[in-house]
Amino acid sequence: MSGSFQSSRRARVLVVEDSAVVRQVLVRLVRDDPRLELAEAVETAEEALRLVPVLRPDVISMDVRLPGMDGLEATRRIMANCPTPIVIVSDASTDPALQVSMNALRSGALSVVEKPAGWLSGPAGGTAIATQLYIMSQVPVIRRRLSAGLPVTPAPVPVPRGLRPRVLAMAASTGGPPAFSQILGALPASFPWPIVLVQHMGAAFMDGFAAWLDTQTPLSVALARQGERLRPGHVHVAPGDMHLLVGPGDEVRLSHGPAVGGQRPSASALFSSLARVAGTDSVGVLLTGMGEDGASGLADLRHAGGYTIAEDRSTSIVHGMPGAAERMGAVCVSLPQGAIASHLLGIAGAPHFAPAEWAPVLEGPMP
Incomplete structure (x- = not known):
């Protein structure tokens, strides 16, 4: 994830970590970064819950495996009582910790980074953690999204006519895991694309992430494999640090090619590949996320005749990616998160008429 936030003051960080060694590493990373300031470092969730309303940190570095209350429950309580940007710092090699980390993201944490492996974790890893803490400290929506009251049922959106999709592409960054959990969780195992x-x-x-998402939806979910054929009712997830492309014959193509817009995997690379091989037979959905990845690819997809959906500002944790697509004229319709699954189901079951009959739902002409 990337961002261009600027701030005139340091972001105050509360470190929550029970390991004395890792806690010292994190404290050092914070103190060595000119963008950050240490608010406090504690070893239990209970201490964190006591200090958050007093210190009002800009961001929290949260361990998931803590003595007593774990990081998941701490995240839930903080988000309910004193919403604060939370970055989960987790051991990526431990399955239980991974599951807790993913559930913490669903409960309101913004991102997850790999726990540093002692003093020898290397400058790159330390910089990545510090950068993530700084970027997430600047996300303002987290402070208001849980105070907006109960979600309102979205009004029905006209279902576009004339589409015969055979594949659906989706992408997200910050806030993506809970968004995918909600949307894919509302689709049946019989979903046709x-x-x-x-x-x-x-x-x-x-x-x-793929294993966790598989528990959140009736669909089957797994990391994509080179050369496999796309199949209905299955979610093919881009592996780490590899572009996921759709090739001729609807085959998965994985690529170590250069990052696109600073991202690998890139949402734009995925959407653009789909534009080339599927065009009018495709649907693209761009969800919450920081930066602009996905916007140009979604424009390619719409230009090729595909139907494109962006998450509305009202539900986006960060409206960077969908907002960039909207500004480019790449979006057929913007929908709140809670309306996207029903809209997709409507498209899948809609009668097929001339494309002109669904043109009025478009927000603007393609440049």
């Missing part, structure tokens, strides 16, 4: 999916997340977590 294959789904290809990009989520910006550290490579070490992608196996765990």
Whole structure:
């Protein structure tokens, strides 16, 4: 994930970590970064819950495996009582920790990074953690999204006519795991299209993310494999640090090619590949996320006759990616998160008429 936030003051960090060694590493990373300031470092969730309303940190570095209350429950309580940006710092090699990390993201944490392996974790890993803490500290929507009251049932959206999709592509960054959980969780196992999916997340977590997402939906979910054919009712997830492309014959193509817009996997790379091989037979969905990845690819897809959906600002944790697509004229319709699954189901079951009959739902002409 990337961002261009600027701030005139340091972001205050509360470190929650029970391991004294790892806690010292994190404290050092925070103190060595000119963008960050240490608010406090504690070893239990109970201490964190006591200090959050007092210190009002800008961001929390949260371990998931803590003595007593774990990081998942701490995240839930903080988000309910004193919403604060939370970055999960997790051991990517431990399956139980991975599952807790993914559930913490669903409960309101913004991102997950790999726990540093002692003092020798290397400058790159330390910089990545510090950068993630700084970027997430600047996300403002987290402070208001849980105080907006109960979700309102979205009004029905006209179902586009004339589409005969055979594949659905979806992408997200910040806030993506809970969005995918909600949308894919509302689709039945009999959903008629294959789904290809990009989520910006550290490579070490992608196996765990796919396994977790598989528990959230009736669809089958797994990391995509080179050369496999897309199949209905299955979610093919981009592996870590590899582009996921759709090739001729609806085959999965994985690529170590250069990052696109700073991202690998790239949402734009996925959407553009789909534009080339499927065009009018495809649907693209761009969800919450920081930066602009996905916008140009979604424009390619719409230009090729595909139907394109962006998550509305009202539900996006960060409206960067869908907002960029909207500004480019790449979006057929913007929908709140809770309306996307029903809209997809409507498309899948809609009678087929001339494309002109669904043109009025478009927000603007393709440049």
